[in-house]
Amino acid sequence: MTATYTIEEQVRKLDAITNHEEKLYKILELYLELFPTQDASLYRYSPIGYFGEGIISLSAKGLRHIREKRDDIRGYSFLQDVIRERKAKYCSGIEFFKQTSSNYPHSSNAHAVLVSPICYGSVVIGFISSKEFHTGAIIDDEILASVTLYGKLVGKFIEDYQRVENSLQLSKRELEVMKKIAWGESTKEMADSMNISELTVKQYVKSAIQKLGANNRSHAVGELYRQGII
Numbered sequence: 001m002t003a004t005y006t007i008e009e010q011v012r013k014l015d016a017i018t019n020h021e022e023k024l025y026k027i028l029e030l031y032l033e034l035f036p037t038q039d040a041s042l043y044r045y046s047p048i049g050y051f052g053e054g055i056i057s058l059s060a061k062g063l064r065h066i067r068e069k070r071d072d073i074r075g076y077s078f079l080q081d082v083i084r085e086r087k088a089k090y091c092s093g094i095e096f097f098k099q100t101s102s103n104y105p106h107s108s109n110a111h112a113v114l115v116s117p118i119c120y121g122s123v124v125i126g127f128i129s130s131k132e133f134h135t136g137a138i139i140d141d142e143i144l145a146s147v148t149l150y151g152k153l154v155g156k157f158i159e160d161y162q163r164v165e166n167s168l169q170l171s172k173r174e175l176e177v178m179k180k181i182a183w184g185e186s187t188k189e190m191a192d193s194m195n196i197s198e199l200t201v202k203q204y205v206k207s208a209i210q211k212l213g214a215n216n217r218s219h220a221v222g223e224l225y226r227q228g229i230i
Contacts, residue, residue: 007034007146011153027154028058028128035147036137037114037130041066044126044225045083045118047184048218050074052127053225059132079115083124088116088147090139114139116151120159123183125230127151174208175229177201182221182230 010030017023028040039059043052052073054066073079082089092112110131118126128151133139170178173194180190191198205217214220224230 007150008153010034011150011157014157024056025058025063028056031116031128031130031150032058034150035130035143036134036139038132038134039130041069041129042126043069043129045073045124046182046221046225048182048221052079055126078113079127082115082117082127086117086119086122086124086148088114088144088151090114090144112139114147116147118151118155118158120155125155125158170208170211171204174204174211177204178208178220178224179230181205181217182224 010033014023014026014030017026024042028042031037031040039057041057042055044055045052050073052069052071054069057064057066073083078089078091090112096110096112112131112133114130114133116128117124118128176194177190180193185193187198187201190201194201205220209216209220212220212223214223221230
């Protein structure tokens with residue numbers, strides 16, 4: 001059984017790490033230590049296009065980059081449920097093969113999948129996927145609740161860290177606007193939630209695009225993803 005306080009204590013250890021890539025590695029390493037999984041793949045998620053983009057994967061074979069993996073999650077009802085409900089989910093056996101398609105990458109001996117959303121507040125910013133488990137592992141409601149908690153704690157950690165480390169290039173407001181764009185919010189929605197005019201939102205967007213040397217909003221969001229800022 002993974003106690004809540006143990007998960008919180010372990011995530012707090014991430015604060016001592018200063019390198020961005022090492023932090024991402026440690027997030028997966030902790031995941032493998034805390035839960036009965038033998039592999040973990042970290043993905044970004046953006047509601048713009050509903051894309052999940054691979055970052056890194058960790059298993060007994062070591063660490064590898066999975067940036068070539070980029071899928072529209074609307075093709076996978078299982079992933080849609082995880083993101084919509086913001087809760088970890090597990091499926092195995094026949095249900096696993098029903099929920100995945102020939103395009104969904106898994107080894108020939110894979111028969112189950114566990115996916116945990118990484119959340120910041122009510123927004124899903126990524127997810128961790130596992131398809132290999134300890135012998136005899138039972139993924140019950142208690143484990144799923146713990147995995148869900150881990151995703152929430154990691155999401156808050158990532159956002160808090162990136163806010164401090166990456167706000168030098170963009171102003172606080174510019175960065176806030178660009179994150180909201182990445183989350184799929186419209187100009188009007190941003191103006192309402194930030195209590196500013198739509199014109200001011202557009203000005204923040206324009207200045208952020210210029211600072212990033214981007215051609216448009218999508219290019220700017222892509223650059224922020226590339227730099228690991230969002």
